[in-house]
Amino acid sequence: MDANIDTALNWERVAQFHLIEVIALWEGRLTTNHLKAAFSIGRSKASEIIKSYQRKVPDNIHLCSQARGYIPETSFQPRFSHGEVNEYLNMLHSGSIQNNHFYALQTGRAPIDRVQSLTRPVDPEIVRVILQAVREGHRLTVCYRSLSNPGGEERLIAPHTLVSADSRWHVRAFCERGRVFKDFMLHRFVGVPEIEGERLEMATPPNDVEWFDEVEMALTPNPALQPEQQQLVADDYAMGPDKTLRISVRAPLVKYMVVALRLGTPEQTRTYPKAHQLDLANRYELDGFIL
Numbered sequence: 001m002d003a004n005i006d007t008a009l010n011w012e013r014v015a016q017f018h019l020i021e022v023i024a025l026w027e028g029r030l031t032t033n034h035l036k037a038a039f040s041i042g043r044s045k046a047s048e049i050i051k052s053y054q055r056k057v058p059d060n061i062h063l064c065s066q067a068r069g070y071i072p073e074t075s076f077q078p079r080f081s082h083g084e085v086n087e088y089l090n091m092l093h094s095g096s097i098q099n100n101h102f103y104a105l106q107t108g109r110a111p112i113d114r115v116q117s118l119t120r121p122v123d124p125e126i127v128r129v130i131l132q133a134v135r136e137g138h139r140l141t142v143c144y145r146s147l148s149n150p151g152g153e154e155r156l157i158a159p160h161t162l163v164s165a166d167s168r169w170h171v172r173a174f175c176e177r178g179r180v181f182k183d184f185m186l187h188r189f190v191g192v193p194e195i196e197g198e199r200l201e202m203a204t205p206p207n208d209v210e211w212f213d214e215v216e217m218a219l220t221p222n223p224a225l226q227p228e229q230q231q232l233v234a235d236d237y238a239m240g241p242d243k244t245l246r247i248s249v250r251a252p253l254v255k256y257m258v259v260a261l262r263l264g265t266p267e268q269t270r271t272y273p274k275a276h277q278l279d280l281a282n283r284y285e286l287d288g289f290i291l
Contacts, residue, residue, distance in 0.1 A: 016049050017056070017080040018087075024061050024072045025081070026088035031069040120168050120187035127186070129193050130159050130171055139176070139199040143190035152190045158199035160208065162186075165256035172211060172252065174203035181208040183252065213251040215289065218281040219261070220244050224273035233277045244281065254289035 009017070019038055024030040032046035039046075050070060054061065057079050061070045081087055133140050140159065145152040159173040163183070170183045179202070205211070220243055221230035234243040249257055263269075264276035266283070280286065 013049075013052070014080060017053050019091075020050065020053050021060070021078055021081040021083075022087050022091060024070060025076060025078065025083060026085065029067050029069045029071055030061065120185070122169055122186045123189070123192065125192050126189050127162070129195065130162065130186075133193075133195060133199075134159050134161070136195075137199055137204075138195045138197060139203065140173075140193040141196050142184070142193040144184060145188040145190060155184075156196065157184065158203035159184075160205040161211070163253070165253060166259050172208070174199065174208070176200065176203070181211065181252075210251045214248050215251050215254060215286060216282070217247050217249055217254065217257060217286065218244055219247065219278050220281045222269055222273045222277050222279045224270050225277065229273075229277075237278075251289050254286055255291045258290055 016035065016039065019035065020030060023034050030050070032043050032050065035041060035046035035049055036043060041049075050061075059073055060076050060079070061072055063069075064071045077083075129140065132138070138158070140157050142155050142157055143152045144155050156176040157171075157173040158176075159171045161172040163170055163172055168185060168187065170185045172181060173184055174181050175184075219237070220239070221233035223230070225233065230243065234240075237245050239245045247257075257263075258280070261278055262276055263278055263280050264272065269276045269279055283290070
């Protein structure tokens with residue numbers, strides 16, 4: 001989504017423009033009926049929204065009499081969406097839009113399914129207190145469970161960022177016991193943390209040097225695969241002629257990316273190449289960030 005184009009628009013209009021782009025891009029045909037059903041509005045209001053979108057982004061869609069609707073231009077560029085298929089599939093899968101004008105819903109149900117993530121439950125009151133501490137620069141007393149202390153132990157922490165990784169939420173915080181910044185998983189908090197006043201000077205976010213260190217992960221097809229298989233994997237990730245995908249990641253998040261991408265150990269990569277289709281070409285540079 002282009003952050004520079006929607007600052008003057010309210011959230012409702014941005015949501016309307018987002019829907020216009022998702023439907024036009026992935027179904028290839030947008031009508032006023034899509035907007036009427038999605039936002040419970042009349043035809044004239046739906047037409048006004050589409051015209052407003054065309055004034056804002058004049059080169060993305062046009063009215064096609066043959067299609068009896070608006071179709072995307074060949075030069076279509078997402079401005080209020082990301083142009084990713086998951087935006088369309090999530091819209092269908094959510095069940096929040098019961099609209100027979102969506103081509104994919106004309107069979108009665110969306111022809112998609114998904115694997116359910118095993119998310120861990122998190123107490124909303126815990127999140128509220130953490131956000132308050134971040135906003136006000138406070139420290140917290142928490143009871144935290146870990147593998148070394150399954151029953152929980154008291155810690156003094158100063159949080160600065162909530163992070164979603166590997167189907168779970170954790171908070172990046174300064175731990176006064178270890179005098180280091182580290183991650184604490186929200187579902188392992190016992191009870192609601194208590195605010196304990198201002199954080200220590202050493203606990204201010206700029207002192208979390210590792211957090212602000214952006215490192216590059218160089219991903220390549222597993223060299224243990226056959227050449228044709230390597231090319232397939234390279235194509236899967238749009239790696240280009242050099243068969244390398246370079247992504248920038250915060251240093252503390254490298255370990256989570258390793259899990260998400262199923263990057264095995266060197267031995268696993270050699271022994272089970274089909275299970276670990278990607279390889280971390282610069283592993284030796286990032287070993288300190290990998291569990």
